Amino acid sequence: TVGRDGLELQYDPLLQGDTGSAIFRVDPAGFRVNPPLEKHAPRQGERLDISLDLDLQAAAEKAIDQFETLKGAAVALDVRTGEVLVLASKPDYDLNEFSPHLSEAAAQKIHESGAWTNLAIAGVYPPGSTFKLVTGIAGLRSGLISVDGFTVDCEGTVRIGNRTFYCDKTASGYAHHGIIAFREAIAQSCDIYFYKVGTTIGPDAIAAEARRFHLDQPTGIDLPYEVRRMLIPDPAWKKRVKDEAWFAGDTANMAIGQGDVGVTPMDMACLVASLARGETTTRPTLLHDPHRARQHTEPIGLTPAQYAALVDGMEGCTINGTGKIFATPTYGIPGLRIAGKTGTAQTTRDGNKINIAWFVCFAPVEDPQIAVAVAIEGDTPGESFAGGHYAAPVAQAVLKTWFEKSQRVAAPAARIAVN
Numbered sequence: 001t002v003g004r005d006g007l008e009l010q011y012d013p014l015l016q017g018d019t020g021s022a023i024f025r026v027d028p029a030g031f032r033v034n035p036p037l038e039k040h041a042p043r044q045g046e047r048l049d050i051s052l053d054l055d056l057q058a059a060a061e062k063a064i065d066q067f068e069t070l071k072g073a074a075v076a077l078d079v080r081t082g083e084v085l086v087l088a089s090k091p092d093y094d095l096n097e098f099s100p101h102l103s104e105a106a107a108q109k110i111h112e113s114g115a116w117t118n119l120a121i122a123g124v125y126p127p128g129s130t131f132k133l134v135t136g137i138a139g140l141r142s143g144l145i146s147v148d149g150f151t152v153d154c155e156g157t158v159r160i161g162n163r164t165f166y167c168d169k170t171a172s173g174y175a176h177h178g179i180i181a182f183r184e185a186i187a188q189s190c191d192i193y194f195y196k197v198g199t200t201i202g203p204d205a206i207a208a209e210a211r212r213f214h215l216d217q218p219t220g221i222d223l224p225y226e227v228r229r230m231l232i233p234d235p236a237w238k239k240r241v242k243d244e245a246w247f248a249g250d251t252a253n254m255a256i257g258q259g260d261v262g263v264t265p266m267d268m269a270c271l272v273a274s275l276a277r278g279e280t281t282t283r284p285t286l287l288h289d290p291h292r293a294r295q296h297t298e299p300i301g302l303t304p305a306q307y308a309a310l311v312d313g314m315e316g317c318t319i320n321g322t323g324k325i326f327a328t329p330t331y332g333i334p335g336l337r338i339a340g341k342t343g344t345a346q347t348t349r350d351g352n353k354i355n356i357a358w359f360v361c362f363a364p365v366e367d368p369q370i371a372v373a374v375a376i377e378g379d380t381p382g383e384s385f386a387g388g389h390y391a392a393p394v395a396q397a398v399l400k401t402w403f404e405k406s407q408r409v410a411a412p413a414a415r416i417a418v419n
Contacts, residue, residue: 007048007286009224017045051083051288056401060088063397067390072376073119074394075269076402079276079368081292082284084221086372086398089123091115121219122227125356125375128345128387129168129189129322131210131257133275133310133360136186138209139197140306147182147309152199154180154192160199161248167191168344186313187321189342191256198255199248206254207234212298213280215263219270221284230267233260258345269373272360275300276308276339276368314339315365315378323359323388330397336403337365340386340395354378357390363399370402 003012018040024032046176053076060074076086091113097106111332117123139145156176158165167176168191177190185193198206210216231237231253235246254260270282274297281297300307315337318326322342325331343358355378362371374391 003227006223007050010222011046014046018043023048024264026258042375050174051078051286052087053085053402053405055405056398057088058088059401060086060394061092061208063394064088064090066393067376069319070376070378070390071114071119071123072391073123073265073393074372074374074398075120075265075400076370077269077284077371078275078280079273079282079362080294082273082282082293082295083288084286085313085402087118087120087286088273089117089141094187118223118225118373119265121221121223121264121266122225123375123377124227124230124264124343125358125377126259126261126347127257127263127268128343128356129191129256129360130188130268130343130359130360130387131261131263132194132255133271134210134213134215135194135197135206135315136182136257136310136313137300137302138183138260140419141209141301142201142205144201145182145197147306148338150197150291151179152185152190152193152196154178156192158192158195159395160195160252163249163339164251165191165195165252166373181254183309183313186310187316187319189317189322194255195252198251201249201343203234203246203254207232207252209355210261213269213271213274215271219264219266219282219284221266221288227264227265230264231262231264231346232357233262237264239317257343265373266377268360268375269321270370272341272362273371276311276362281370297323311339311365314341314361317341318361323361323392325388325392326396331340331393333396333400333403335407336363336399338363338399339365340392342392344387358387359391359395361395361399363403369406370399372398 003009022036023033023038024036026265027033056076064072072090074086074088077084093110093115154177156167160197177188179295180190180193199283210232218226218228238244238246250259254261268283274280277302278296282302317323318338318340323340326338336380338361345356348355360373362368372395374394376390
């Protein structure tokens with residue numbers, strides 16, 4: 001018996017241990033002659049303590065299941081150590097079907113549903129407006145925009161090159177944003193603002209910033225089959241791969257996480273965990289170590305005022321912005337401040353349009369401990385697959401469970417009277 005997938009494959013040499021053995025002499029009749037010439041005792045396999053939190057994992061899976069036929073993934077990380085608390089991918093399969101052996105019918109069912117693929121580490125999607133966090137950081141670090149001094153008048157549409165680009169708020173049937181600056185642009189996810197940021201700083205600056213956060217590379221999670229085809233495009237890539245020139249419209253699309261940009265939910269969970277620490281890299285792991293040191297990597301490179309504005313915008317998203325579902329009685333988590341960002345993206349798969357709802361966040365704002373990324377697929381024609389409507393409730397289920405558990409742990413122990 002050998003590990004075929006997941007941690008069982010990744011750590012098979014440790015889990016297997018060693019088989020015991022003995023070498024005996026035998027007489028002409030085939031009987032053993034004691035004592036044995038050699039004897040090796042069996043060695044039990046190593047124990048692996050896994051970082052997944054069963055309660056949080058169950059909450060994530062149940063929340064994704066509420067969408068019935070939809071696919072999706074959720075990842076939650078310990079901000080401080082990078083330990084994976086949630087790794088949910090739907091559809092999935094029942095491991096009991098593999099014992100004593102996997103039937104042909106069960107294998108066919110898994111294949112047809114797409115459950116073999118772990119979407120958390122192998123589902124590559126355009127990140128949509130969650131990528132505006134990267135574009136915004138690139139703009140601030142370039143020195144070409146500032147938190148309060150760089151404003152844009154969002155009239156709902158803007159002409160870039162020979163194309164008209166729309167703000168999602170206008171496209172959704174609502175009024176335009178008007179004059180808007182950095183914090184509000186993050187909270188309200190104003191496309192026009194980030195089109196302007198992108199065309200001001202250029203595609204190379206955006207690509208360099210995304211690569212500084214390692215969004216073009218595998219995260220190195222200790223699992224097999226993590227996808228390696230995530231993509232951060234730039235003009236040189238487009239010329240080399242497509243033999244096409246880069247246009248201003250490509251920059252506009254890239255600035256809001258569309259076009260050829262492709263990342264995984266694990267990528268985005270690592271991004272937001274890094275942002276929570278004010279750094280650029282998070283190395284995820286599924287192994288739990290109670291003595292694991294806090295991760296420290298390259299600083300984010302923003303001034304304290306710029307970083308505060310970024311977090312303010314993200315918290316504003318969950319209070320009165322595109323993620324204000326967290327401010328409702330149904331989904332609110334009293335006592336927990338959340339910094340988040342919604343995203344909605346479109347891509348094409350096998351000729352069919354796929355909508356992706358995103359939500360990424362970290363909490364608590366004042367002392368970040370958990371980071372979450374959720375991506376939900378949908379294929380309903382004409383449906384606006386908003387991250388605040390589809391992905392945020394999954395993140396809310398994880399955060400609510402985490403917060404309730406942390407509150408129980410923090411509560412003072414009951415006193416025991418001894419007579």
